[in-house]
Amino acid sequence: MPADPPSLLLIAALFVAAAAGWLLARYRSGARPDAASRQNSQQLSEDYFRGLGFLLDEEPDKALEVFLRMVDVDNDTVETHFALGYLYRRRGEVERAIRVHESIMSRSSLRDEHRVHAMFALGEDYFRAGLFDRAERLFLQLADGGGRHVAALRYLLRIYEQQRDWEQAIAVHRRLVAVASPEHPTAIAHYHCEIAEQLRAQGDFDGARQQLHSARDAQRNFPRGALIRADIALDMNQPELAALLCQRAVELHPKLLTLALPRVMRAMRGTDAVEIERRFRAWIRPDPVARAELAYAAIVAGLEQEPFVIECLPDLLREDPTLGEIVSATSGDPAHLTAEQRAALATALGRILRRTQRYRCVDCGFASASHFWQCPGCRSWDAFAPVALLDLTPGMHRR
Numbered sequence: 127m128p129a130d131p132p133s134l135l136l137i138a139a140l141f142v143a144a145a146a147g148w149l150l151a152r153y154r155s156g157a158r159p160d161a162a163s164r165q166n167s168q169q170l171s172e173d174y175f176r177g178l179g180f181l182l183d184e185e186p187d188k189a190l191e192v193f194l195r196m197v198d199v200d201n202d203t204v205e206t207h208f209a210l211g212y213l214y215r216r217r218g219e220v221e222r223a224i225r226v227h228e229s230i231m232s233r234s235s236l237r238d239e240h241r242v243h244a245m246f247a248l249g250e251d252y253f254r255a256g257l258f259d260r261a262e263r264l265f266l267q268l269a270d271g272g273g274r275h276v277a278a279l280r281y282l283l284r285i286y287e288q289q290r291d292w293e294q295a296i297a298v299h300r301r302l303v304a305v306a307s308p309e310h311p312t313a314i315a316h317y318h319c320e321i322a323e324q325l326r327a328q329g330d331f332d333g334a335r336q337q338l339h340s341a342r343d344a345q346r347n348f349p350r351g352a353l354i355r356a357d358i359a360l361d362m363n364q365p366e367l368a369a370l371l372c373q374r375a376v377e378l379h380p381k382l383l384t385l386a387l388p389r390v391m392r393a394m395r396g397t398d399a400v401e402i403e404r405r406f407r408a409w410i411r412p413d414p415v416a417r418a419e420l421a422y423a424a425i426v427a428g429l430e431q432e433p434f435v436i437e438c439l440p441d442l443l444r445e446d447p448t449l450g451e452i453v454s455a456t457s458g459d460p461a462h463l464t465a466e467q468r469a470a471l472a473t474a475l476g477r478i479l480r481r482t483q484r485y486r487c488v489d490c491g492f493a494s495a496s497h498f499w500q501c502p503g504c505r506s507w508d509a510f511a512p513v514a515l516l517d518l519t520p521g522m523h524r525r
């Protein structure tokens with residue numbers, strides 16, 4: 127391991143503290159030392175100087191080994207070891223934190239509270255290091271009555287989400303709800319939807335529908351469930367039903383327009399123009415704000431060449447002052463553009479949006495070109511929304 131000055135400073139401070147404690151203990155004991163304590167003192171001073179040698183040679187791992195051997199873990203010194211482990215983890219030195227916490231765990235004489243603390247800290251280290259199977263083993267023990275079981279259940283949930291083990295995530299979420307309020311109440315409905323999507327991909331529509339029923343039991347009016355039911359309807363050649371389900375999803379959650387529109391277009395594929403016009407009229411409302419939102423969502427979804435986008439584009443230019451000003455400066459009055467100019471503008475906007483992060487998490491600002499039900503940045507569910515037009519720089523986005 128290369129020399130690491132901050133680590134060396136940290137251990138040096140602990141060596142000084144250990145030496146001070148040792149001297150204080152000798153001073154307090156007062157009486158003349160017997161043969162055993164003299165031998166003990168000699169061993170400690172040898173270790174102390176060896177540790178200092180490693181510090182001077184800038185070898186933090188060897189110095190840490192000496193420190194762990196020198197300051198025996200017992201109920202009086204354990205807090206010092208916890209502090210060392212905590213500092214290592216905070217500085218991102220997870221391997222060293224693991225060594226400290228494993229050294230605490232290896233002692234049999236510790237009080238239960240210290241053992242639980244060490245187990246939990248080691249579980250956190252393993253989780254940070256991506257050693258999920260080891261972390262899972264420790265958190266399962268803690269969740270099964272080993273102490274700190276609510277926090278352990280929360281970690282188990284994170285592990286199963288990372289591993290996309292949705293069955294286990296459902297089981298843990300149920301256990302969590304029984305003892306505490308979950309961080310993301312809608313998460314369990316999403317777990318069922320994840321399984322439903324897997325089953326649908328395998329052609330098991332009955333199994334998928336069963337999972338969607340469970341999702342609905344867990345969360346009434348759940349728009350993702352309506353979208354998956356629309357996908358199943360499309361698979362089963364029921365386009366009218368698919369379009370209705372998409373409409374339902376958008377009514378429940380208007381931000382899902384970008385996900386619903388491509389499905390609606392698929393549902394209308396193969397239908398003649400008059401029929402499309404009749405069916406799609408329900409989506410093109412007279413309200414200019416709604417028409418602007420529809421046009422923008424369609425461009426985000428890559429549908430900028432659809433006739434309804436060209437039709438609604440003047441509303442979008444009116445509702446987005448920056449865009450309207452750019453168009454006025456270059457092409458004249460946005461309300462009187464020719465159909466060709468509108469089509470060219472829609473194509474350009476589509477190109478701009480495809481080059482940028484089109485979705486952003488309203489909780490942490492994580493931006494991405496595609497939609498996620500769970501934010502990869504902060505693990506929030508349902509927090510992804512399309513960015514506002516021309517607000518295309520990464521950063522925090524207002525809710």
Ligand SMILES: [Zn+2]
Binds near residue numbers: 487501503
């Ligand atoms: Zn986020």
